[in-house]
Amino acid sequence: MRTDADTVYPVVADPKWWDKTKELGGGMISDTWNSMKCGGALAAAFHPGTAGYKAIRAAGGVKKLLAVLSGVNSKRGAAAALGSGFTTLFGVKSIKKACFDDLK
Numbered sequence: 539m540r541t542d543a544d545t546v547y548p549v550v551a552d553p554k555w556w557d558k559t560k561e562l563g564g565g566m567i568s569d570t571w572n573s574m575k576c577g578g579a580l581a582a583a584f585h586p587g588t589a590g591y592k593a594i595r596a597a598g599g600v601k602k603l604l605a606v607l608s609g610v611n612s613k614r615g616a617a618a619a620l621g622s623g624f625t626t627l628f629g630v631k632s633i634k635k636a637c638f639d640d641l642k
Contacts, residue, residue: 579636593626
């Protein structure tokens with residue numbers, strides 16, 4: 539902020555807003571990056587005939603699967619949301635690492 543002839547002194551600044559801004563921004567970047575890694579792993583597993591492909595198709599495709607996974611924050615929540623497809627997807631190492639390992 540620049541001061542001018544109309545500025546009333548003392549000028550009081552609160553730097554706490556910046557801490558909250560960094561926290562929120564960092565969380566959004568982290569969430570976006572994690573979703574991109576998960577989507578990439580799901581797309582890479584999308585080879586016809588593989589167990590991962592079958593599980594992704596059974597869950598409604600990559601787009602729907604990402605939408606479901608974006609709404610959960612625990613392995614238990616993912617298992618409940620994906621049903622039997624969770625076990626198959628969790629068994630594909632690249633998908634497990636990118637989509638589930640950070641969940642508690």
